[in-house]
Amino acid sequence: MKHINIKITGKVQGVFFRASTKAVADQMGVKGLVKNERDGSVYIEAEAVQPILAMFLEWCNEGPDKSTVENVEVKEGEVKNYRNFEVVKKIS
Numbered sequence: 005m006k007h008i009n010i011k012i013t014g015k016v017q018g019v020f021f022r023a024s025t026k027a028v029a030d031q032m033g034v035k036g037l038v039k040n041e042r043d044g045s046v047y048i049e050a051e052a053v054q055p056i057l058a059m060f061l062e063w064c065n066e067g068p069d070k071s072t073v074e075n076v077e078v079k080e081g082e083v084k085n086y087r088n089f090e091v092v093k094k095i096s
Contacts, residue, residue: 006057007083010048010064011041014074021046022091024068029089034060036084039092051086 012021017040025038025048034056036049050060067073 005051005083005085006054007036007049007051007081008057008061009079009081010050010061011077012046012048012064012067012073012075013044013077014067015070015072016046016067017044019070020068021071025064026089026091028063029060032056032060035086035089037086037090037092039094049081049084049086050089051083 022038022040025046029036029038029050032052034050034052036051038046038048041047048064050057052060061076061078065073065076
């Protein structure tokens with residue numbers, strides 16, 4: 005199991021990015037969270053085995069139809085053992 009923190013910039017808010025991310029994560033079995041940030045980016049914490057995370061990151065580089073992904077920044081983190089994948093509604 006691996007944990008990665010992902011920051012996605014571009015046109016990624018107001019385009020159903022969080023909802024689409026949850027749908028893809030649930031389908032792939034990725035655990036973690038997704039939320040909008042004040043700076044207009046989307047922040048994701050994702051946990052899964054390496055091959056699944058690689059596929060999930062491929063999707064993050066594309067995003068949903070109406071989005072325009074400009075940059076995807078990935079950092080490894082400590083595993084937090086999330087039980088599911090959730091959309092955080094509040095901007096932090």
